[in-house]
Amino acid sequence: MILVNIRIFMIIKFISGILAFGWFMLKMTWWLTVLAVTSTALMARNRNLPACIPDAGEFVRDGGALHWRDQITGTCYMVDEATVTRCVVKGSQAGLDWRMTAVSQLAGSPAVTTHRFSAVTDCTGEVAASLVFPQQCYRGVGLDHVDPSQVADDPCDLRFNREQAISALGRLDLILFARGWSPEVADDGAHWYSRRYRRPAIRWDSPVGSF
Numbered sequence: 001m002i003l004v005n006i007r008i009f010m011i012i013k014f015i016s017g018i019l020a021f022g023w024f025m026l027k028m029t030w031w032l033t034v035l036a037v038t039s040t041a042l043m044a045r046n047r048n049l050p051a052c053i054p055d056a057g058e059f060v061r062d063g064g065a066l067h068w069r070d071q072i073t074g075t076c077y078m079v080d081e082a083t084v085t086r087c088v089v090k091g092s093q094a095g096l097d098w099r100m101t102a103v104s105q106l107a108g109s110p111a112v113t114t115h116r117f118s119a120v121t122d123c124t125g126e127v128a129a130s131l132v133f134p135q136q137c138y139r140g141v142g143l144d145h146v147d148p149s150q151v152a153d154d155p156c157d158l159r160f161n162r163e164q165a166i167s168a169l170g171r172l173d174l175i176l177f178a179r180g181w182s183p184e185v186a187d188d189g190a191h192w193y194s195r196r197y198r199r200p201a202i203r204w205d206s207p208v209g210s211f
Contacts, residue, residue, distance in 0.1 A: 056178035068202045083201035087119040091143045110136040129175045133168035147192040
């Protein structure tokens with residue numbers, strides 16, 4: 001009788017253990033799915049430009065004077081055509097993306113960091129526009145290694161990093177264009193992504209109404 005009770009107890013414990021493990025795996029699968037969907041959504045969001053780019057507008061002439069007209073408000077500002085403002089694109093690392101890293105490492109891939117391209121003005125150091133994008137982490141590998149002209153010298157598989165960096169640079173170019181910046185023929189030369197842009201100085205302190 002005692003042996004029977006022990007067997008029943010062991011069977012109950014065994015079944016309880018299986019159920020507990022199954023519940024644990026179910027919860028883990030749920031959270032991993034949430035992580036995967038969230039990371040994919042974040043990447044898709046970062047790849048798409050907003051429908052209305054903040055501070056976008058166009059240059060318009062009123063008689064002989066050039067003005068900048070804000071796309072949203074329609075407010076116009078005086079433009080000093082004799083003064084040219086320039087900016088150059090700089091790259092930086094913004095930190096670790098924990099959600100994308102969790103999904104990436106589950107798939108056997110490296111951790112993922114967030115990088116940023118910023119168009120910084122020469123005169124004031126203000127940021128004319130910036131964009132963040134993901135990069136997989138490899139020891140000793142940075143943005144200079146994803147230069148499109150250096151594909152043959154890749155120390156590892158950098159297709160993901162290169163595609164993300166080139167895409168971000170293209171989106172940044174569109175934002176700057178919408179804000180009145182135009183590319184200069186000569187680049188800065190410091191890095192492959194060091195594109196330079198120019199724009200006549202906009203007198204933000206001199207609005208002239210709407211037209």
